[in-house]
Amino acid sequence: MTPRQLITDAKNTWCPGCGNFTIQHTLKNVLADLERDGTSLDNVVLVSGIGCHAKIADYLNINSFYALHGRTIPVATGIRLANPDLTVICCCGDGDCYAEGLDHLLFAAKRNIDLTVIVHNNRVYGLTTGQYTPTSPLGFKGKSTPLGTLENPLNPVELMLAAGATYVARGYTKKMDQLRTLFKEGISHRGFAFIDVLQICATFFPAADYYTPRVYDLNGHDPSQFGDACVKAREWDYTTDAPIALGTFYRKQSPVFDAHTKGPGPGTAGRDKAVRELLERRS
Amino acid sequence: MNEVSVLIGGKAGDGINSAGALVAQLLNHSGYRIYLYFDYPSLIRGGHNYAVVRGSETAVGTCRQTADFILALDQETMEQHRDAMKDGTAVIFNQDTVKAAGQGVPVREILAGEHAPEIMGNSAIIGGFAKAAGIPWATAEAVLSAHIPKKTGQNIEVARRAYDLLSTVRPLAPGNNPPVPLLTGNEAVGIGLVRGGLEAYVSYPMTPSSSLLHFLAEEQENLGITVVHPENEIAVILMALGFAGAGKRAAVGTSGGGFCLMTEGLSLAGMAELPIVLLVSQRTGPSTGLPTYTGQADLFFVLHAGQGEFPRFIVAPATPEEALYWSAAAMNIAWEFQVPAFILTDKTLSEGTCSTDMSRVPDIPQSSIPVWDGNGTYRRYSDSPSGISPMAFFGTGGAVVKVNSYAHDEAGITTEEAGLVERMAHKRMRKEDHLRQAMDRYTQVAVYGNPAAPAALLCWGSTDGVCREVAGQLGLRVVRPVILSPFPETSLKKALEGVQAIIAVEENATAQLAALALQHGIACQEKILRYDGRPFTPEILAERIREVLP
Numbered sequence: 001m002t003p004r005q006l007i008t009d010a011k012n013t014w015c016p017g018c019g020n021f022t023i024q025h026t027l028k029n030v031l032a033d034l035e036r037d038g039t040s041l042d043n044v045v046l047v048s049g050i051g052c053h054a055k056i057a058d059y060l061n062i063n064s065f066y067a068l069h070g071r072t073i074p075v076a077t078g079i080r081l082a083n084p085d086l087t088v089i090c091c092c093g094d095g096d097c098y099a100e101g102l103d104h105l106l107f108a109a110k111r112n113i114d115l116t117v118i119v120h121n122n123r124v125y126g127l128t129t130g131q132y133t134p135t136s137p138l139g140f141k142g143k144s145t146p147l148g149t150l151e152n153p154l155n156p157v158e159l160m161l162a163a164g165a166t167y168v169a170r171g172y173t174k175k176m177d178q179l180r181t182l183f184k185e186g187i188s189h190r191g192f193a194f195i196d197v198l199q200i201c202a203t204f205f206p207a208a209d210y211y212t213p214r215v216y217d218l219n220g221h222d223p224s225q226f227g228d229a230c231v232k233a234r235e236w237d238y239t240t241d242a243p244i245a246l247g248t249f250y251r252k253q254s255p256v257f258d259a260h261t262k263g264p265g266p267g268t269a270g271r272d273k274a275v276r277e278l279l280e281r282r283s
Numbered sequence: 284m285n286e287v288s289v290l291i292g293g294k295a296g297d298g299i300n301s302a303g304a305l306v307a308q309l310l311n312h313s314g315y316r317i318y319l320y321f322d323y324p325s326l327i328r329g330g331h332n333y334a335v336v337r338g339s340e341t342a343v344g345t346c347r348q349t350a351d352f353i354l355a356l357d358q359e360t361m362e363q364h365r366d367a368m369k370d371g372t373a374v375i376f377n378q379d380t381v382k383a384a385g386q387g388v389p390v391r392e393i394l395a396g397e398h399a400p401e402i403m404g405n406s407a408i409i410g411g412f413a414k415a416a417g418i419p420w421a422t423a424e425a426v427l428s429a430h431i432p433k434k435t436g437q438n439i440e441v442a443r444r445a446y447d448l449l450s451t452v453r454p455l456a457p458g459n460n461p462p463v464p465l466l467t468g469n470e471a472v473g474i475g476l477v478r479g480g481l482e483a484y485v486s487y488p489m490t491p492s493s494s495l496l497h498f499l500a501e502e503q504e505n506l507g508i509t510v511v512h513p514e515n516e517i518a519v520i521l522m523a524l525g526f527a528g529a530g531k532r533a534a535v536g537t538s539g540g541g542f543c544l545m546t547e548g549l550s551l552a553g554m555a556e557l558p559i560v561l562l563v564s565q566r567t568g569p570s571t572g573l574p575t576y577t578g579q580a581d582l583f584f585v586l587h588a589g590q591g592e593f594p595r596f597i598v599a600p601a602t603p604e605e606a607l608y609w610s611a612a613a614m615n616i617a618w619e620f621q622v623p624a625f626i627l628t629d630k631t632l633s634e635g636t637c638s639t640d641m642s643r644v645p646d647i648p649q650s651s652i653p654v655w656d657g658n659g660t661y662r663r664y665s666d667s668p669s670g671i672s673p674m675a676f677f678g679t680g681g682a683v684v685k686v687n688s689y690a691h692d693e694a695g696i697t698t699e700e701a702g703l704v705e706r707m708a709h710k711r712m713r714k715e716d717h718l719r720q721a722m723d724r725y726t727q728v729a730v731y732g733n734p735a736a737p738a739a740l741l742c743w744g745s746t747d748g749v750c751r752e753v754a755g756q757l758g759l760r761v762v763r764p765v766i767l768s769p770f771p772e773t774s775l776k777k778a779l780e781g782v783q784a785i786i787a788v789e790e791n792a793t794a795q796l797a798a799l800a801l802q803h804g805i806a807c808q809e810k811i812l813r814y815d816g817r818p819f820t821p822e823i824l825a826e827r828i829r830e831v832l833p
Contacts, residue, residue, distance in 0.1 A: 010696045045528075045677045050688070057685070058696050063677045065528055066687040066697070067521070068551055074518035078525020078533070081509060082483065083678050086529065107514040259483075259509035274505045275474055279641065282464035283311070 004041055006031055010058040017206075019173035019199030023091070023120055024056050026176055030183045031062065034087075044087045047076040049096035052127050052201075053120035056091050070100025073108045076115050081259045087187060088114075094121040098134035098154055109163035109192050111257035116186040116193040119156065122201035123238075130204040137239040142204075153238040160194045161230055161250055167193035168229065168250040172215055173200055174208060178246060185248060191256050198244070211244060218247030226250060285340045285456045287315070288347050289412070290367050292333035293356030295326055302405045303334025306354070307465055307636055308426045309409070309418055310338035314458025317465055318748070319636035320346045320818070325490070325574040331359050340458050342638060344602055344748015348822045351453055352416065354408050355381045373453045375411045377404065386415060386449050393444045403441045406431070410442030417454030420446060466639040468632035468745075469495035469536075471603035472562055473502075475610025476534050479560075479647070480618075483509040483526045483533040485519045490574045491630040492536040492564040516541040520548030520559070527557040528686050530676030532614055536562035539581050540571065546588045549623055553593025555686050556664065556672065556711065558617035558624075560610070565629040567816040576816025577630035579744060580791040582799070585625055586768055592708075594715035596624040597768040601729070601747030603637045604644050605765070612647045612725065619650040620671060620718050627767065629790070631818045632745040648724040657681060663695040666706070670713030719769040727771035728778045729763045736760040738784040738832060741807060743767065743796050749819045750788055756825060757832070759786075764796070772803040784808045784833055788824065 006028045014020045035041050044062050048054035050069035057064040067075045072090040080088045090097075097105050097119060108115060124142065125131040132142040132149045135156065139148040160168050167189040171179040179197065186193035198215075200208050214236075222228060229250035236242040289306050293299050300321050307317045315338030324330035335346040350367040353360065355376040361383050374385025381387075388411045390404045397403075406427070413423040423446065424439055431438045466474070473495050476484070486496040500510045509531075513519055519535050526533035537545065542563050552559050565581045567573035585597060596616050600606040610626055617624035655661055655675040661682035665672045672693075675682035685695030690704045698704065729747070732740075732754040739760040740750045747763050754761045762778045762785075764771055779785060787797035787807040792814040797807040809831040813819055 008696065040680070042680050042682065043678055047525075055697070057687070061683055063682075063684045064686065064695075065525070065555075065677075066685070066689060066691075066695075068547055068688055071517065071521045071548075074513065074521035075525040075528070077513070077518075078483075078485070078522035078527075079529045079677055080525075081511065081522070082526040082529035082531040082533075086678055103514050104518055107518070259511075271477060271506065274502075274507070275477060278474065278502060278505065279464040279466075279639075282466055282470070282639075283462050 003032060003035055004061065006061050008059055008061045012059060013055065014052065015202045017200065017202035018052070019122060019201065020053060020056065020120060022173040022176055022179065023118065023197060023199065024059060026179045026183055027056070028060065029180055030187065033184065034187070039087065043085055044089070045079055046089050046091060047072045047079070048091045049093055049101070051093035051096050051125070053091055053093040053096070070096050071104065072097065073101060073104035073115065073117065077108060077113050080114055084258065088116070089187065090115055090117045092117060092119050094119055094123060094135045095125045095133040098156060106163045109160055109165035109194065112164065112166055112191045112254050113257040114191055116189070117195065118183065118186070119196050120199045121156070121196050122199040122205055123207070124201050124205040126201050126204055135238050155233065155237050156196050157233040157249055158230065161226070161233055165194045166191035166252045166254050167248070169195045169248045170198065170246050171195060172198045172211055172246055174212060175215070175246060178217065182248065189251065191254055214242070214244045215246050216243055218245050218249065221247070223248045223251040285458055287338045287352070287416070287455055288350045289336045289352040289354065290333060290350040290364055291336070291354040291356070292331065292360030292364060294328070295323060295330040295332050296328040297332065297356050298402070298405050299332040299334055299356070302409060303336055304465070304636065305409050305426065305430060306336045306412065308430050309413055309423060310336060311462045311465055311638065312422050312426050313338070313418055313455055314460045315339060316342045316460055316638040317636065318343045318346060320631070321634055323575050331363055333360065333364070338458070340460070343752065344637070345752055345818070345821055348820045352412060354412055355383060356405070356408060357381060371453065373415050375408060375415055375449070377408060386411065386452070388445050388449070393441055396444060397437060397440050399437050399441050403434070403438055406438040406441040407445040410445035411449045413442070414446040414449040415452050417451040463638050463640045465636050466603045467494060467634055467636050468603050468606050468628055469564070469634065470498050471606040471639060472610045472626055472628070473498050475607040476560065476614055477506050477508065479611035479614030480532045481508055481534055481614060482531040483511065483523065484536070485511045485513065485523045485533060486536045487512060487516050487519050487541060489538045489541040491566055491633040492538050492562055494634060495536045495562060516544035517548065520545040523559050524548060524552055524555070524557045527559055528677055528684070530678070532618065534560040534562065534614070536564070538564050538566050539568050539584065542584070542588065550589035550591055550593070551688050552623045553589060553591065553595070554688055556621040557686065558621050560613050560617050560624045560626065562626045562628065564633040565627070567814070573816040575630065577745070577790060577818055578814065578816065579629055579746070579789050580795070580814070582627070582767065582795040585627055586799070593711055594620065594622050594718055595768055596620070596622060596718060597627055598625065598766050599627045599744040600632065600765065601744055601763065602632070603639045606632065607639065608644050608647065609765070615647060615650045616718070618652045619721070620714050621674070622714060622718065627744065629745050655679065655682060662693045664691060664693045664707065664710070666693055666710050669717045670710045671717065715769060722766055722769060722771065725766065727764065727766045728774040729765055730778045731761040733758050733760055735781070737782060738786060739779060739782040740788050741785050741796065741800065742788045746788055746790060746819060749821055749824050752821045753825045753828060757828060767799070770799065770803055775800065775803070775805060779805065786811060786828060786831060788819070790814060790818065
């Protein structure tokens with residue numbers, strides 16, 4: 001069987017040097033791996049929010065739901081509950097899922113719904129031309145905060161550990177091989193997988209010079225240890241200068257959230273019988 | 284005509300709703316058709332709750348202000364419902380807690396005699412009522428054993444003791460109707476949705492829609508459906524749209540405030556052409572308003588909710604029988620046209636209980652759901668004369684399904700190209716033309732009463748029952764659009780032919796249906812409005828109609 005052409009004809013409009021290219025390329029490779037290993041890509045669904053990241057829904061030639069700002073996760077949850085045979089991947093932005101859709105992110109982690117959430121965390125709103133996001137460093141001067149932000153960023157890795165995520169990782173768009181490993185691990189993890197990707201925004205927050213000398217791999221870290229994961233997660237708070245760990249912070253197997261649907265598997269006849277019995281009980 | 288009204292009142296937490304349901308079943312099994320109204324404040328314990336159960340030889344859809352029986356579990360029932368007393372009202376009361384003229388039930392003594400807990404006190408009152416109304420013990424016993432799920436035998440013994448102590452003071456004439464299911468409007472919506480193929484119900488609790496969530500959650504395994512209660516109403520509608528994208532028939536339920544949160548998802552459904560059914564059960568607004576009381580003030584909101592322009596279907600059933608039929612139909616309409624379909628109810632219908640005669644609920648018309656034939660490259664939004672694109676779902680073999688909230692091309696890829704944007708807008712709006720044509724399969728406007736009457740009551744939704752009753756007394760016509768979008772202009776004009784005075788009857792402050800009708804060239808001469816959260820009673824409505832009748 002010929003492998004699927006994974007890129008659509010849609011014109012790509014990301015800025016030159018945008019970290020989204022890395023994420024798309026990595027995801028494309030992971031999808032190709034999945035297909036080669038026997039997963040039908042007909043059973044893969046990409047859900048995106050709104051923002052620069054979300055254009056990936058137009059660019060990747062797989063099932064996609066180009067949703068609303070902040071709303072990837074509830075859409076993905078519905079899809080996953082509707083059909084457990086589907087592999088559902090959310091590509092979200094940081095403004096998208098740490099601001100507008102934070103409630104959904106927390107609940108998805110709390111439920112341990114079987115999704116993979118990849119956050120294109122460029123720490124700035126790109127498509128709306130440069131405002132601070134929940135992960136921008138303290139004092140960030142954006143168009144809505146020209147005097148600098150007065151609020152500390154969220155630490156999403158720590159937040160997801162607290163919320164009960166069963167796979168928590170951080171990658172960096174300048175570390176493509178590692179990113180590929182993390183995406184693969186996240187997708188194969190049964191349960192809620194969260195990957196925060198430090199992504200370069202070439203236009204509004206070109207932070208490579210900050211990240212590159214500070215990042216290191218979590219070698220020798222035991223991801224089954226929640227306490228150790230928390231310590232590692234707190235090492236860098238997304239604003240104070242510190243070493244930045246990359247890799248898998250935490251991994252745990254837990255029961256996943258599934259639909260309880262049992263029922264007669266009724267078909268019309270079974271359903272009609274169930275309704276008749278119900279009506280008798282009301283008579 | 285034989286009929287009887289029973290008012291049962293007590294404190295919140297006294298189980299008035301279930302006691303009312305038992306009275307309703309007693310009357311159901313005595314040959315009556317039932318209408319039950321339940322009135323309760325928004326609190327868990329301590330406020331005054333009451334239920335009015337009306338039994339009649341023919342179907343009724345409203346309650347009277349006066350009662351033939353008052354069952355008082357507390358003194359406040361006697362104080363608050365003096366207006367319900369008339370000559371010959373039989374009062375049955377808990378003599379331990381209430382002072383009244385009538386027949387007292389020694390509840391404490393009966394419970395002690397049966398070593399029964401306090402919670403069974405209501406069974407004593409029900410037993411006393413059965414005797415006072417001359418209902419044969421065999422009927423009472425059968426009803427109690429069928430409808431009291433726990434400690435049935437002990438409850439029956441408690442009821443029996445009260446039955447033996449009291450005397451028959453207002454014997455009911457036995458009616459001729461066989462018992463039928465008693466359903467709340469919300470239960471009827473649930474059963475209708477299931478008959479329409481419901482696979483998933485997603486909802487966040489909000490009165491007066493919550494009882495549908497509870498009902499379907501309780502029955503989910505019997506019915507083989509998925510029920511999800513997510514973090515908020517934003518998640519509710521988006522999860523439901525996720526189900527739809529994966530090919531599962533989903534519905535959501537809420538009231539005005541929750542629906543506010545759903546509007547971005549609603550607009551997404553319009554743009555992405557995802558089928559979804561929404562129950563919006565109105566309560567008194569604005570804002571938190573009166574959570575447990577009724578209203579009809581959200582018609583314009585539901586009609587216009589969501590940014591941009593897209594077709595939608597709105598039906599406002601009047602009774603549980605109609606709710607059952609239309610909920611199934613709404614599901615099919617949503618899927619045939621890939622549009623949002625609303626079932627617009629209110630507290631009165633959603634939480635009121637009514638005899639539901641399944642022989643009066645027709646099968647829904649056949650509709651064809653357009654599904655992709657598997658040939659060629661799948662395009663989610665392929666254009667067609669009807670504007671309807673064949674559906675494939677996530678997981679359909681050989682299809683790349685691209686659902687999109689942005690303006691998009693036929694394949695579902697984002698576009699900002701002017702000509703294409705306009706063409707796709709035309710495609711979506713053409714569905715509205717076809718939706719409007721398809722409405723010919725249905726009765727879009729209900730007409731009752733005197734067909735030659737020069738005055739007509741124009742109403743919608745749950746006020747149907749009271750309007751019909753009053754129109755019967757006053758010799759008027761009742762005209763009620765059942766479908767509110769696409770607006771049935773032609774049918775409505777036909778139904779109003781020969782009418783010189785149209786009197787709008789609505790439970791809102793601005794006569795929204797009258798305003799909508801006026802947009803279609805139909806002018807109401809008079810407007811009778813109530814917006815204090817309480818449904819019209821026949822007495823009040825008749826008086827106000829007499830004031831305005833020419």
